[in-house]
Structures are given as C-alpha cells and as structure tokens.
Amino acid sequence: MTTLIALGQIAVSILNSHSMSLELDEQLAGAIALQNDMLPSEARIAQIQAHCPLDLSSYCNQRDGIGGDIWGIEVTGPQRVMIYIADFTGHGVAAALNAARFHSFVHMIWQRTGRPEPLLRKLNQRLCEVLPTGQFATMFCATIDFVMETMEYASAGAPPQLYRASSQHPFEVISQSSLPLGILRDFPYESKAIPFHAGGALILYTDGLVETPKPPKSILTADRLREFLDKADQNKDADQLCQSLVGRLFAEPKTKAFDDVTLVIAKHTGSVRESIIDYEV
Amino acid sequence: MTSFPIPSNERERLKELRRLRFDEWGASAALSELCAIAAKLLGTSISHVSLVDENEQIFGGQVGLDVDRTAREVAFCAHTIMTSKPFVVENADSDPRFSLNPLVTDKPGIKSYLGIPLETSPGIRIGALCAVDRKPRSFSENDNPYSPRPDCGFNPQQP
Numbered sequence: 001m002t003t004l005i006a007l008g009q010i011a012v013s014i015l016n017s018h019s020m021s022l023e024l025d026e027q028l029a030g031a032i033a034l035q036n037d038m039l040p041s042e043a044r045i046a047q048i049q050a051h052c053p054l055d056l057s058s059y060c061n062q063r064d065g066i067g068g069d070i071w072g073i074e075v076t077g078p079q080r081v082m083i084y085i086a087d088f089t090g091h092g093v094a095a096a097l098n099a100a101r102f103h104s105f106v107h108m109i110w111q112r113t114g115r116p117e118p119l120l121r122k123l124n125q126r127l128c129e130v131l132p133t134g135q136f137a138t139m140f141c142a143t144i145d146f147v148m149e150t151m152e153y154a155s156a157g158a159p160p161q162l163y164r165a166s167s168q169h170p171f172e173v174i175s176q177s178s179l180p181l182g183i184l185r186d187f188p189y190e191s192k193a194i195p196f197h198a199g200g201a202l203i204l205y206t207d208g209l210v211e212t213p214k215p216p217k218s219i220l221t222a223d224r225l226r227e228f229l230d231k232a233d234q235n236k237d238a239d240q241l242c243q244s245l246v247g248r249l250f251a252e253p254k255t256k257a258f259d260d261v262t263l264v265i266a267k268h269t270g271s272v273r274e275s276i277i278d279y280e281v
Numbered sequence: 282m283t284s285f286p287i288p289s290n291e292r293e294r295l296k297e298l299r300r301l302r303f304d305e306w307g308a309s310a311a312l313s314e315l316c317a318i319a320a321k322l323l324g325t326s327i328s329h330v331s332l333v334d335e336n337e338q339i340f341g342g343q344v345g346l347d348v349d350r351t352a353r354e355v356a357f358c359a360h361t362i363m364t365s366k367p368f369v370v371e372n373a374d375s376d377p378r379f380s381l382n383p384l385v386t387d388k389p390g391i392k393s394y395l396g397i398p399l400e401t402s403p404g405i406r407i408g409a410l411c412a413v414d415r416k417p418r419s420f421s422e423n424d425n426p427y428s429p430r431p432d433c434g435f436n437p438q439q440p
Contacts, residue, residue: 001367001395001420007319008397008410011330014311015341016401019301 031066035096038103040073048073052081053146053198055267057238059246060260067260068095068137069206070103076114079146084119085158085264086139086181087206094135095260101130102137116141116154117191120181124156124189127182136182140204144196146268151196154189156181159207160222162229166268167199171229173222198270203229208259212249219249238265285359290404294362295335297405303332303341308349312342319412320344323420327389327413330399331358338408345413346389355384361396361409368409370394372417389413395420 045056052075060069068088076082084106088098105126106119113119119141127137140158144151151163157180160173174194179187196202203225210220220228228248232241242265249255288294312330320328327345331338338356340349353359357379361368373379373392384391393416396409412420 003322004319004395004397004410004412005367007315007322008399011312011315011342011410012399012401014309014315015301015303015330015332015399015407018303018306018309018311022302022305 028065031096035062035066035099038070038100045073048075048081052079053269053271054081055238055269056265057242058262058264059242060262061257062096062260063257064092066093066096067091068099069208069260069262070099071204071262071264072103072106074110076110076143080143082110082114082141082143083202083204083264083266084139084141085204085206085262086137087260087262088137089135091260098131098135098137102127114143115191116143116152117189120154120156120189124181124187125185128185131182136180138180142202144202144266144268149195149197150193151202152191152193154191156189159205159210161205162203162226163194164201165195166197167234171203171226173226196268198268200268202266204264206260206262208257208261209249209263211259212257212261213255214258219255220245238267241265284354285356286363288363288406294405294407297401298332298334298407301407303339308340309342313344315410316342316344319410323395323412325412325414328411329413330408330410331356332408333358333362341408351384355382357391357394358396358409358411361398361411362406365398365400365406368394368396368398369420371419374417390415392416393418
C-alpha cells in the first residue's frame with residue numbers, strides 16, 4: 001500500500017506536468033507567431049517585387065520554434081532596397097527576445113541611414129548599450145540599387161555570403177573581417193560597393209545552413225554551397241532554388257539542425273520597373 | 282438526485298480538474314506506464330488513474346480495461362476522493378455499497394479494490410490511482426514484496 005501511495009504522488013506530478021506542457025506549448029505557439037510576424041510578410045514581399053526587378057525567397061527555421069535568426073527587407077529609395085540577415089548568439093527564448101529587440105532597432109535606424117555601414121555602426125552602438133557580455137549578433141546587410149546596378153554591403157562577423165554579379169558570372173564569396181555587433185562599441189564597419197546586374201543574385205544565410213549537421217559532417221559547407229549554386233539551373237526562380245537547397249540539406253530524414261537555419265535568396269530579374277513603391281527615407 | 286458521495290469542496294475540486302486540462306491531452310502513456318507498475322507490484326490484473334469529473338470518471342491511464350470512462354455513480358473512485366486515506370474494498374460482493382454495482386456484477390467483474398486519492402493541494406482530491414482485482418483479496422503491506430525500504434526517505438504521511 002505504501003508503494004501505491006508513492007506511485008500516487010508520481011501520478012499527481014505527471015498530471016501537473018501534462019498541464020504545464022500544454023500551457024508551455026500554447027505560449028510557444030504564440031511566441032512563434034509573433035516572431036514570424038517580424039519577418040517580411042508575403043504581401044510585403046509581393047509589393048516590393050511588383051515595383052523592383054527582384055525575385056525573393058526565404059527559409060527560416062528556428063531550432064526551438066523561436067530563436068535568434070532574423071532577416072528583413074526595406075525599401076530605401078526609388079528602385080533601391082536594403083536587405084539584411086542577422087543571427088544572435090544562443091537559441092530559444094533569450095535569443096528570440098534579442099532578435100525582437102534588434103528588429104525594432106533596425107526599423108528605427110534604417111530610416112535615418114538607408115546604407116549598410118552607418119546602419120551597422122549605429123546598431124552596434126545600440127546593442128553594445130543593451131546586450132550583456134557574451135551576447136552578440138552577426139549581421140550582413142546590403143543595399144541594392146537597381147538603377148545604378150550596384151550593391152553596397154557591409155558585414156558584422158557574418159559568415160561569408162555568396163553573390164554573383166550577373167547571370168554570366170559564377171558565384172563568389174563576399175566577406176569582410178569584422179566583429180559581430182554588440183562587442184566593441186567603436187568598431188569601424190566598412191561598406192563596399194560591387195556591380196549587380198540583371199541575372200545577379202545574392203545568397204544570404206546564417207551559419208546554421210553550413211553547420212547542419214554539426215561540422216565536420218555538414219552537408220552544405222560554403223564551398224559546396226557555391227558549387228551547388230553554380231551547377232543549379234539558371235532558369236530556376238528564387239523559390240525553386242531555395243526549395244532545392246533546403247531539400248538538399250534535409251534529403252536525409254535523419255538530418256537534424258543543431259542551430260537556427262535561415263536562407264534568403266535575392267535575384268535581380270532584369271529590367272527596372274517604372275513605378276515607385278512608397279519608401280520612408 | 283445523485284447516488285454517489287460528493288466532497289464538500291466539489292466546486293474547487295472541479296475547478297482544479299479544469300486547470301489540469303486533462304480532457305485535452307487524452308490518455309497518458311506515462312500514467313499507463315505507472316499503472317502497469319502498480320499492477321505488477323500489487324499483483325492485480327487492473328490498474329488505472331481515474332480523474333473524477335462532475336458526472337463521470339475518466340481514465341487518464343490504465344491497464345487491463347477496455348473502456349476510457351464510466352459514469353461517476355458506479356465509480357469506486359468517487360468514494361476514494363472523499364478522504365485523504367486509501368480506500369479499500371476487499372470483497373465487493375459482500376459490501377452493500379457495491380454488491381449491486383454493474384462493474385461488480387458485470388464486466389470487468391471487480392471484486393477487490395485499492396484506491397489512493399490523488400491530492401494536488403491540501404484537500405483537493407481530483408481522482409485516484411487504483412489497483413483492482415477480479416477476486417476478493419486484502420491489500421496489506423505483507424502482500425507487497427516491493428515496499429520502500431524504511432531508510433529510503435519516503436514518508437507517505439508527508440507528501
């Protein structure tokens with residue numbers, strides 16, 4: 001009988017844990033929805049694509065449902081967009097809260113700058129003020145000007161990103177030696193301008209893409225990713241390319257991401273449209 | 282008019298059941314596993330975790346039964362939740378409270394019952410963990426070779 005009393009206490013603990021688990025699931029679902037709302041909506045992307053010669057697709061999978069990966073696109077002028085990707089240290093709730101804070105900062109600051117280097121500089125100053133020691137964010141930011149056919153970019157400790165100048169060019173790595181945001185307040189970030197013609201493409205990703213599964217077993221290293229893109233059918237649109245890359249990554253059902261994974265593909269589709277979308281710079 | 286005992290704090294008890302949201306997660310594998318352990322330790326063919334709702338008892342986990350609920354008026358566990366002590370029926374056929382109970386006279390043919398009230402906070406008993414047999418028997422400590430060691434630190438009087 002004594003044993004059954006002990007088992008009864010365990011039963012009560014199980015009942016409580018089931019109820020707590022349900023509540024946590026609901027809270028997590030709410031948090032996931034909120035974090036998804038911070039990413040560009042399909043409607044907003046369609047609006048930008050209707051006015052700029054841009055084909056855009058993305059994949060964002062936070063390992064714990066919510067996490068520290070975030071990306072965005074903003075219109076910064078006539079036929080000019082700014083696109084960014086960022087990755088906060090850690091996973092789960094803490095990283096997601098930092099990402100939410102970061103999202104607000106970006107939205108406040110990009111309107112005053114519209115260019116990569118000042119955006120990174122000001123974001124870095126802001127994050128150095130609020131982030132505890134040991135927390136930081138990598139970020140890659142690019143402004144694409146479809147009239148001038150140029151792309152200006154700056155990196156804050158982001159992994160090497162991939163780019164090609166036009167459909168006639170192979171993919172190449174673009175990277176900068178720089179510190180992540182939130183570490184050194186006066187770090188001198190730099191912008192670099194490169195050509196971006198019709199058929200050009202920019203592949204942005206967080207380190208989870210090239211570290212799944214954990215190195216050295218990663219399926220898509222930076223080199224394999226470039227090789228994959230060079231061999232990919234040129235006629236594939238951004239969605240198809242994104243799907244085939246993610247499909248390649250998770251071709252093995254056992255493959256499990258140990259980190260948040262985000263991939264953004266932006267392709268220059270050609271002629272500049274005449275209409276101009278609302279922008280706020 | 283109800284034919285089962287109702288605790289004086291029935292409203293709080295039902296509120297606690299709602300808080301646990303047991304009706305949303307269905308049968309629990311963990312609770313069924315616990316029932317399997319209870320049945321094995323006590324040598325019974327049936328064990329279940331019963332959550333006593335307003336009009337029925339719902340089995341959150343069980344072994345040896347082929348139903349997931351019964352009416353509260355036939356539930357032995359409706360009696361178990363009346364006190365904080367284990368509720369024992371050694372021979373249902375000779376117990377006037379249960380001798381005509383369909384769970385005794387028909388399937389599953391309960392003859393003996395041991396129920397431990399599940400108390401989530403003082404006085405709030407939401408259900409019971411039960412061991413049930415199809416033959417009359419006692420549930421003394423001597424029947425259980427697996428009682429906790431005296432020095433294991435577990436005190437059933439101080440949950």
